[in-house]
Amino acid sequence: MARPLSDDKRTAILEAAAEVVAALGVSAPTAKIAKAAGVAEGTVFTYFATKDELLNQLYLAIKTELSDAVMAGYPAGGGVDRRCRHIWDRYIGWGSRHPLKRKAARQLAVSDRITGRSREVVAEAFRGFNALMRECVEGRALEGLTPEFASSLLGAVAETTIEFIAREPKRAGPYSEAGFQAFWKGVTG
Amino acid sequence: MARPLSDDKRTAILEAAAEVVAALGVSAPTAKIAKAAGVAEGTVFTYFATKDELLNQLYLAIKTELSDAVMAGYPAGGGVDRRCRHIWDRYIGWGSRHPLKRKAARQLAVSDRITGRSREVVAEAFRGFNALMRECVEGRALEGLTPEFASSLLGAVAETTIEFIAREPKRAGPYSEAGFQAFWKGVTG
Amino acid sequence: MARPLSDDKRTAILEAAAEVVAALGVSAPTAKIAKAAGVAEGTVFTYFATKDELLNQLYLAIKTELSDAVMAGYPAGGGVDRRCRHIWDRYIGWGSRHPLKRKAARQLAVSDRITGRSREVVAEAFRGFNALMRECVEGRALEGLTPEFASSLLGAVAETTIEFIAREPKRAGPYSEAGFQAFWKGVTG
Amino acid sequence: MARPLSDDKRTAILEAAAEVVAALGVSAPTAKIAKAAGVAEGTVFTYFATKDELLNQLYLAIKTELSDAVMAGYPAGGGVDRRCRHIWDRYIGWGSRHPLKRKAARQLAVSDRITGRSREVVAEAFRGFNALMRECVEGRALEGLTPEFASSLLGAVAETTIEFIAREPKRAGPYSEAGFQAFWKGVTG
């Protein structure tokens, strides 16, 4: 092979895309992404056939990174509360450390350019949560409180928490604690 | 002025914009909005100076409509739980009845085309909640659980609930109940 | 209607397209066509939805113009020879007077951007020839010499003739005569 | 030079170019030609400095092949009619057997990328015809019927004939006969 596709370059394009999409939304010009990545405009298309593919790959990359971050060091043998807390802390931590990626993911999630397939793949990556959520909601006699619903609630409450932390970083601890309690009491009763 | 600006036409444009933005995002062409509204392309610009103004006015209109819907019949003299429940039911009800407006509002909210000023105006419209939320969180000894935070949690949990209802309309009752319990227990302990 | 689509402008774009396509082939940039027509780049697309549509309309326009030119003053009551000669003279005349249109039509004809439908429409416009050609070939005992074949031969010989005239305009008369004789003797024996 | 340019590879590229140009016209991407030839994109440019050179070489190669095919077994000592017939049969035969090369040559001929020099070289290759054509037109008292004109007529009538054969291969015999008679009677009177 003459010059193999460079993983570094691919990553640089995705990182640049995250920044630019965070700032300008999914309508961010590919030219700006290329510039931010330090490559030629055309190079974007040797790594991603179309802009839509780039956006979908970006979505997957961010969500996968989040999933990995959240699951690292997961205390599989611990109690439900400990395991939920682990997830929570990691989620809040990753989100606080990567505000642009979080913003980009949000822009992507609401856009219609992310395919059903991509959303499925991401859902699959978070499938592991459902078992944990099942344990959480087990005692509650609430028909609507399915594990999937609980899982989405965790995400929604966490996102809200991260946003407040972003606005007032000094109160990160209290907000994180309040968010977790809101989720925990809300779901486990 | 022989022919004054018509409120009907303005409303038609906003309604059309909600639909088209829900479907295509904020990059929806003004020409498509005009067509959906049954007016000429140029007419959009006699009612809204620029597309950005149209988007901001749309955002305000939707949020104001939601706010009005939520506050209608507010039982000012009732207990905290009853008042919260009122808000909750109205919120879920309005959201379920207006999926396109909700989707449009979401697209608008994440876009960078809604000005800080617009966001402030909306926040102001929901300011009334904070008093109620203060009552909710009063007993809890949680520094981070401010009324503003509780208010955002209500919104986040409600949006999640509406989404699940949209996917499974038959289970609207159980989801609404589960969502409310999650919020209530989460915030009041 | 605010400002109706202008037939003049449409014609100007088609005329410009003929010139530019003659010079650069079907890959002629629409921007150049617009410039040659004295309109903005975008205007081309208010008259023709896509470049392909422009090319097809151009093909139809040129062929229709040729067909009209050839049939003007057709001596319906004259003998076969007189009618063939009429067609021939008009064909050579129009072709010699419109070298760019002829060149453009040739570029278009060999390109794959002219649809089958367009080709059919053109064939239909020249359908009238077949009756005349039938009279021409009637006496000959040559299975392969169908009216359609004779019609194509007329076109091929005429095009060749026009090309020689284009190179040596001073010998237009002799070339035209030689071409006609070649066709006439060749087809009627 | 350790590894000399390979004639096989050069030929493969030209053959591939014929196919791809036949299908896509002169705007066929060099990358597609490379792929069809089974070589790398860059390799095309070690055999042909530019795309224009490739196209010109392709044009020359096809026309030379045709010329060789037509002249093979030429009955130099036979009568004019026998020699013309030989040319005719070979021309029709080669054209029928190589529809893609014929189509490619047509695309190339109308494009502006074939240089005057290339056209001259091809004309030179067919110069031999002129002597034969001179014999054909000798008796006719037609100023315009020069040998060069007769030569072009032969080409035009043959191309038309081949096209009809391509559409109805079963009637190859009658069409070839009719085509030849049209040329022969047309030119020799």
Place this chain on the structure above:
DNA sequence: GATGAATGAGAATTCATTCAT
């Protein structure tokens, strides 16, 4: 020599906005 990634100048098309009617 062969390879194919990298480049950046176009190319077709879209679209907010203007303005003649």
Place this chain on the structure above:
DNA sequence: GATGAATGAATTCTCATTCAT
């Protein structure tokens, strides 16, 4: 005021050509 044609900057994507490997 209403209309929609006209505008041209901006956008995604293509492709001949170069050059590191």
